[in-house]
Amino acid sequence: MEELLEILEEINPDIDYETATALIDGKMLDSFSIVSLVTEISDAFDIEISPKYLVPENFNSVQAMMKMIETIQDEE
Amino acid sequence: MKNILEYLEISAEKYPKKTAIADRDKSCTFGELKNSASLLGNHPVLKNSTDSPVGIFASHSAETIILMLGVLYSGNFYVPLNPDLPCDKLSQIITDSGMTVIIGTDMEEKAKQSGFDGTYIDFSEIPANGEVALIPNISQTAPMFAIYTSGSTGKPKGVLKNHLSMISFIEAYVDEFGFDENIVIGNQTPFFFDASAKDIYLMLRTGARMEILPAEFFSFPVMLIKYMNERKVSFISWVPTALSIVTKLNTFSEVLPLYLEKVFFVGEAFPAKQLKKWMTALPDVKFVNLYGSSETAGICCFCGITEAPEEDGQLPIGKPLKNCNVFLMDDGKFVTDGVGEIHVSGNSLADCYYNDEEKTQNSFFIGELPDGSRNRVFRTGDIAKYNENGDLIFVSRRDNQIKHLGYRIELGEIEHTAQSIDGVAKACCVYNRKRQKIILVCEPSPQSTITADEIRRIIKTKLADYMHPAKVLTMDALPLNANGKTDRPLIEKIVMKEKN
Structure with missing residues (x-):
């Protein structure tokens, strides 16, 4: 979780990630941020995020992202 | 029509x-x-x-x-x-x-x-x-x-x-x-x-x-x-x-x-x-x-x-569309071999910069074309050369204009905006092309206690979102070159070193 928060802070430090639940639906993160985010998460957690995981629901909150990361880690 | x-x-x-x-x-x-x-x-x-x-x-x-x-x-x-x-x-x-x-x-x-x-x-x-x-x-x-x-x-x-x-x-x-x-x-x-x-x-x-x-x-x-x-x-x-x-x-x-x-x-x-x-x-x-x-x-x-270039290779800009006359000039002379600034002539040229005669005259002029005729010409500010196929290849910009996420941005506009903030004495904006990040370096005024974070927040309210710097740094004094001007290349060097 800490690691993920660090990545997000780096992308946009003005968002309160611990409480945000509509990062995508609320247009807080744009497409360029998503690309950075996916790249950084893949590197940091040593996983490959296949396109099927790239849906808004998986990126709307830190909790959703963590859940996605764990699912991928379990699969691998 | x-x-x-x-x-x-x-x-x-x-x-x-x-x-x-x-x-x-x-x-x-x-x-x-x-x-x-x-x-x-x-x-x-x-x-x-x-x-x-x-x-x-x-x-x-x-x-x-x-x-x-x-x-x-x-x-x-x-x-x-x-x-x-x-x-x-x-x-x-x-x-x-x-x-x-x-x-x-x-x-x-x-x-x-x-x-x-x-x-x-x-x-x-x-x-x-x-x-x-x-x-x-x-x-x-x-x-x-x-x-x-x-x-x-x-x-x-x-x-x-x-x-x-x-x-x-x-x-x-x-x-x-x-x-x-x-x-x-x-x-x-x-x-x-x-x-x-x-x-x-x-x-x-x-x-x-x-x-x-x-x-x-x-x-x-x-x-x-x-x-x-x-x-x-x-x-x-x-x-x-x-x-x-x-x-x-x-x-x-x-x-x-x-x-x-x-x-x-x-x-x-x-x-x-x-x-x-x-x-x-x-x-x-x-x-x-x-x-x-x-x-x-x-x-x-x-x-x-028809073929993607090598990893670090460059795509040619190519050849003119039929309605345009495109040529390179350097120091008032046509360039066919070597680098020159891209000039464009033809009916597709804009009329002017609206309500700005001075800027218009700086970029548009009536001049001679390579075929000897005279027409309106636009000076693009892009430096280029020809490759062996006669295709134009982009080399660099003449000024501090950058392309970031496809948007055309004058770094000077970000600097001016930063300098208009109370407590900022000087600003220099650089672009990390590799990481696609705009980095703003500010020198606070002597008595000011303004922080980098405060500057970043104010800038966000004044510029379009694609112009927001990814990082704002402060320096007690921006380095100067021999002419007493802000030493942009040196600042670039310092900033890029710091993993920005």
Whole structure:
């Protein structure tokens, strides 16, 4: 979780990630941020995020992202 | 041809029931487009003037096209406004252009907050029927639209184009690439950017359908490509940043665009690695690199790409489109061997920077062309050379203009904005091309306690979002060079070293 928060802070430090639940639906993160985010998460957690995981629901909150990361880690 | 509206009149006559523009929820036929635009053109307030600027809040929807064309029917010219721009910036554009009428949807409050005290017309006021405006009797050299771009002095500058410039471009574009009414255009560029005119007037000229692609899909490109398949998109002309998002997220392993025939890219260099992924996944698609500038309608050079370059290789800008004369000059002499600045001549040139005679004279002049004739010439500020095939290759910029995510930005504009903040004595903005990050370095005034974070927050309220620096740093004193000027190369070096 800490690691993920660090990545997000780096992308946009003005968002309160611990409480945000509509990062995508609320247009807080744009497409360029998503690309950075996916790249950084893949590197940091040593996983490959296949396109099927790239849906808004998986990126709307830190909790959703963590859940996605764990699912991928379990699969691998 | 009288003026650009004839494209609409002809398409509405030929294909009255065919869809012209579609977005996720709505669509509009050529007949409806002509009807709504000509009804707006008859609005009493617009009828009061000719050749005057009319601001339009340019949301990414069919309504915006109706507003643009409606303004043209009234004999005036339009100035697209980015609805998300901070009020400070909007106010500069409103003042500089001297617009007294603005049209939008639910934007009256924002217009007022930006200091606008003229007449606001809401889209909902356009009647559903009634008397329509006829195609105005204005000449091809009448002003058509002005688009504001980043200006190095901190003030945005308005590039004014006439009807002839756009007609000249579109005719050459259609002729070169054989576009017809059967293509389906997948529009990515927002309508307040100059590059969107290529899609809009191509749609009107050919009678093709333009699909407005929802911006949010670019965050999740599998949804984007599926949507493009649903809508049978066959032609796209996007910034490389948008194209790169698709391949960086491995979209093609999940879904392929089934109807795509032509992929054009414009606005910045397309990283070879990402282009290669596109070309490998779509071997039957035609890929073309375009080169242009807001000061010319559409584009002026193009290069068909049949093979992706090596990792660090560079794509040529290519050869001129038929309506343009493009040549290199250095120190007043033509350059055929070696590097020179790209100069463009032809009917597609913009008229001027609106209300800025000095800037206009700096960039546009009447001069001799390589064939000995004399004509108006635009100096692009781009330095280039020829390769062995006679194709132009971009080398560098003459000034501090950068391309970031496909947007044209003057670093000077960010610096001026930073320097206008209380407590900031000096500012220097640099660009980390590799990591695509704008970095602002500020020197606080001697007594000031302002922090980098505070500067960053203030800047965000004053500049368009794509110009926000990714990082703001402070230095007690910005380093100076031997001439006593801010040492930009040294600052770049220091900043890039720090893993920014």
